[in-house]
Amino acid sequence: MRLRLVPETTNIDFFGRARLTFGASCVAMVLSVVVWAMFGLNFGIDFQGGTTIRTQSVQSVDIGDYRAAIAPLDLGDVSITEVFDPTFGDDQNVAMIRIQAQDDQEAVTAETIAAVEAALQEVDPSITFPSVESVGPKVSGELIQTAFIAVGASLLAILFYIWLRFEWQFSVGAVVALFHDVIVTIGIFSALQIRFDLATIAAILTIIGYSINDTVVIFDRLRENLIKYRKRDLREVMNISVNETLSRTLMTSGTTLIALIALLILGGDVIRGFVFAITWGVVVGTYSSVFVAKNVVLFIGLNREDKPTDKGNQFAGIDA
Template identity: 75%
Template sequence: MRLRLVPDETHWDFMKWRHWTFGASVIAMVASLIIWAVMGLNFGIDFLGGTTIRTESTQAVDVGAYRAALDPLALGDVTITEVFDPTFGPDENVAQIRIQAQEGAESVTPETIAAVEAALQQVDPSLTFPSVESVGPKVSGELIMTALIAVGASLAAILFYIWLRFEWQFSVGAIAALIHDVVLTVGVFSLLQIRFDLATIAAILTIIGYSINDTVVIFDRLRENLIKFKKTPLIEVMNRSVNETLSRTLMTSGTTILALVALIALGGDVIRGFVFAILWGVVVGTYSSVYVAKNVVLMLGVERDPKKPSDAGTQFADIDA
């Protein structure tokens, strides 16, 4: 016995709504860029510089009392948020205090951190400080540049690989799908004001890897079918290829989503932003593999000459992955 999410043979017309889906993708990307420009991103300490102090207490968090205790220290921009998590017990009350980088200093000094902890413990003697993270302004600027280089380099490497493995039209389609996934991920983080830090960059790189894997699987089947069905219209070959890989796509995405949902529910607030980014990326990555990458290839067309030998239809068909 084996699990079947879809029948062994399906004949769904995925490309029937290609104009609507591609238009919706373009609108979603434009909306994401506008939201990003207007609302900005909720950058973490990694990118802003400063210090994050995590507190835990058996008593309820009193944000007003915490802020009143820190005001005399003149620390500048201080953000205090209570952390909610369904896994916390009734006596687990967690808060996160973010202190901006001090002018003229690489980071908040140990003396200042000690003063903050002492002031907070006057409000609640049961407070503990399980983690303190500090990043200087210079380091945070370098991290932003390194993150951009990492994302750009990964896209460039994938562009070259897909061009080498298939044809340039496939390469453009794959990169269009990846840009779609990254822009929509940044847009949803901006809209929901979820903390954007180095863990999110790691999640975006993971999304890129997952999305291109799904795209390459369908492209590989498309290439095989282009060789087999040389006189069949390209759009029909695309539909056949998506249908033939549908079971694999749903099984891979479904099992990944199950694991990610469990992590969101039970993994705690520390990794929730990272897991949410990957979960969102799996969904949009699966969608873009069909309705962005394939749409671009269909619009650009693929050179198909029935008189050519059976290895036609790709520039480097004999290169093993």
Template identity: 75%
Template sequence: MRLRLVPETTNIDFFRFWKATFGISIVAMIVSLVLFLTMGLNFGIDFRGGTTIRTESTQAVNVGTYREAIAPLGLGDVSITEVFDPTFGADRHVAMIRIQAQEGEESVSPAVVNSVEVALQAVDPAISFTSVESVGPKVSGELIRTAVIAVIAAMGAILVYIWLRFEWQFAIGAVVALIHDVLLTIGIFSLLQIRFDLATIAALLTIVGYSINDTVVIFDRLRENLIKYKKMALRDVMNLSVNETLSRTLMTSGTTLLALIALLILGGDVIRGFVFAITWGVVVGTYSSVYVAKNVVLMLGTKRDWSKPDAGAGTQFGKADA
């Protein structure tokens, strides 16, 4: 007996309210952009600058105890991670403590670093401080530029791939869906003021990959059905294609969300922002594959020249394996 999330055959009209759903998506993108421009993002140490303190101790690192000791100092964004290395002996325990630059200062002052050291020595007398490194605003600015370039380059590469594999209408639909996913993720981070750091950029790139994978699966089925049902209206072919891939879409999204929700609840503060971004991205990415990418293709139309044997299959790369 096989588990089915949806019936074997479905006939849901996903495009019954396609103008309303596409309009909602456009409004959501605009709202996200306004939130970003007005509220901004809660940048982490990677983008704001700050100081990293490396500690060593003969006692095991207790991240919770370290955080409780530093919390009364009111230093804002403090990241504490234990460093694992196979070359470390049994009595060598290393941690990295990252403190954001304080308001009006380019880096953490020596007085603040000293207060952190005193607080940690109170809970672990055996602790020593092996290095203190600062990240200034110039380096942080370069990280922001590099992160933006990485996201734009990923979308550009996907645009070219979809254009070659299908047609330009499909490429535009896919990229609009990706922009939708990235903007909505940035918007929710701005609204909730969740810490935005390099891990979040990694999550954005993961979202882009997940979303385009789901979109390409449906596009592949759409292309097959465009050839199979030559006289069927484009909207009906799209509806059929989404219904035929619905079980796969829900199964993939559902199993991914199960793992992500477990990490979101039990994973701890260090990875919570990263996991939240991917969880949100899976939801909006699944939505955009159906209600954004396909709507753009529906509005632009697609080539259906049946005078050639491979008409409607896309460009000369249309039958290439993914």
């Protein structure tokens, strides 16, 4: 027996309230922008500036003990990660400690660094500090700019690819859905003041890739069904296409969420922001693939007199 999350044949009317679902998505985007403008983002060290201290010890790294030793210094955002490398010996236990720039200061002062080192030496007398590196406000500003350029460039590349693979209406729908995913994700990070750093940007780019994959699967089935059901209404063909791919969508999203929720609960503080972003993105991306991307195509409409053909447009044969 095969496991099925949904019946083999479903007939759910996904687009019966297309204006309501699309309107809700637009409201969510507007609210996200408003929250972002009001509260801003809780930038991490990568974007705010700060100092990274590399430690090395013969004893194993205990992140909990390190964090407890530094906590009384009240340094704000402190990130502690253990560094794993197969070339390290048994007596080489390395960690990276990142401390955000303090108020009214461009970098962490030498006194603060000395206080951190003294606190860690109380926990582990054998600890040494091979390197100390600082990230100033100028570099942080450049990282912010580069990160948003990376997200924007990925959206433009996807817009171009979907236009080549399908029709221009499909590419507009796909990019609007991805834009929705990015804005709503940034909005939830702003509302909850979750740390926003380079790992979050990586998560957003992962969300974009995951969401567009789901969108393309449904678009591909829609293109096939537009050929198969030439006389049926576009809304009806869309419903057929989403219902036919529903089992695949739920199975893919469901299994991904199982792994992500486990990481979210058990993965620790270091990766929590990254995992939360992807978890949220899987849910929002699955929703937007149907209720944003397809609604945009539905509202724009398609010329079904001569398109799509059995090969789509002239670029439809391009491999993904």
